[in-house]
Every structure is written in structure tokens, then in C-alpha cells.
Amino acid sequence: MTHRIDELIVKIKELEEEMEIEFQRKREDLLTSIDRKRFRLSEEVALQQRRFRQGVVRFLIEARLLNILTAPLIYSGFLVFVLLDLLIFVYQGICFPVYGIPKAKRSDYLVFDRVDLPYLNAIEKFNCFYCSYANGLAAYFREVAARTEQYWCPIKHARRIMAAHDRYPRFFEYGDGESYRKGLERLRKEYEKQGI
Numbered sequence: 001m002t003h004r005i006d007e008l009i010v011k012i013k014e015l016e017e018e019m020e021i022e023f024q025r026k027r028e029d030l031l032t033s034i035d036r037k038r039f040r041l042s043e044e045v046a047l048q049q050r051r052f053r054q055g056v057v058r059f060l061i062e063a064r065l066l067n068i069l070t071a072p073l074i075y076s077g078f079l080v081f082v083l084l085d086l087l088i089f090v091y092q093g094i095c096f097p098v099y100g101i102p103k104a105k106r107s108d109y110l111v112f113d114r115v116d117l118p119y120l121n122a123i124e125k126f127n128c129f130y131c132s133y134a135n136g137l138a139a140y141f142r143e144v145a146a147r148t149e150q151y152w153c154p155i156k157h158a159r160r161i162m163a164a165h166d167r168y169p170r171f172f173e174y175g176d177g178e179s180y181r182k183g184l185e186r187l188r189k190e191y192e193k194q195g196i
Contacts, residue, residue, distance in 0.1 A: 109140035
């Protein structure tokens with residue numbers, strides 16, 4: 001990997017950190033206490049936010065008919081997500097220790113804090129739970145797949161791919177067999193350097 005690419009990766013990480021600091025400042029304006037990974041709105045803010053809660057009946061009356069009709073199809077994915085979650089758990093539990101790959105921590109990816117928002121009704125809270133589960137599971141699956149790819153096939157594609165995972169920039173260039181053969185075992189052990 002070239003020195004310039006390494007520099008760009010560092011700059012991107014620094015910008016991501018800076019952005020997270022700004023998001024945290026914004027959250028601190030609304031939050032009062034942290035309960036072991038659980039954020040709480042200050043009581044004053046929570047009281048103000050409850051004014052914006054829409055009742056379930058009104059929510060359903062004002063919903064678009066197509067939204068209501070397509071909801072069962074959307075929610076039918078829940079069983080698939082649960083099965084995928086179980087498969088990832090078993091896959092990672094059996095395979096990762098064999099290869100010496102550190103396990104991805106499920107709780108880092110599945111976050112269910114939006115159900116505590118006082119301005120959401122029961123349906124909106126369930127929708128937030130469902131979306132949190134689906135997207136968190138997708139991120140968790142992606143990390144497990146990325147760690148697997150780093151071990152078995154850390155080679156970049158010849159074509160540009162959309163939304164490559166964070167490990168991808170460290171992979172070997174397409175067609176660079178020498179670097180692949182010389183560096184594969186080293187890259188297989190570089191999980192520590194990547195914040196794992």
C-alpha cells in the first residue's frame with residue numbers, strides 16, 4: 001500500500017472522529033445522564049418532547065393506505081433476520097477461534113435506544129426497534145464478513161466497489177501476487193492494529 005493512501009486513511013479517520021465529537025456535543029445538549037450504555041433525556045426535555053407524541057389511533061388514521069398494506073411484507077423479514085443472527089452467532093463461535101480471528105461484539109452493532117424517546121407512540125417505537133435490529137444486524141454481519149475476507153481473501157477488486165468496508169483499504173492490490181504471498185500471514189494477524 002502506498003504512503004499516500006495510508007495518509008488519506010488517517011485523515012478520513014480523523015475527520016470521522018471529529019464528526020463524532022460534534023455529534024456528541026449535540027447529544028449532550030439533550031441528555032442528562034448515562035446509564036451504562038443507555039442515554040436518558042433530561043426530565044425537562046422529556047416532558048417537552050412528550051407533547052409531540054401522536055396517539056396510535058391518530059397515527060393509523062393519518063397513515064397512507066399503502067404504508068399499512070405493505071407493513072406485513074416488511075415485518076415478514078423479521079424471521080429471516082433472527083435466523084441470520086443465529087447463523088452469525090454459530091458461524092463466528094465455531095470458525096473464528098479456529099482461524100484466530102477476534103469475534104465481533106454483537107452489542108457494538110445492535111443498539112436499541114430509540115424506543116426510549118418520549119415522542120414516539122407504540123407503533124413508531126416498534127418500527128424503530130425493527131429498523132435498529134435490521135440495520136444493526138446488517139452492520140454486524142458486514143463486520144463478520146469483513147473479518148472473514150481479511151483472513152481468506154484480502155485482495156481488492158479490479159473494479160471500484162460501492163461502500164467498501166473499513167478493512168478493505170488495507171487489502172492487497174488486484175494482480176499483486178507477490179505482495180499477497182509475502183504479506184498474507186501478516187495481514188491475517190493485523191486485527192489489533194484496526195481497533196479490535
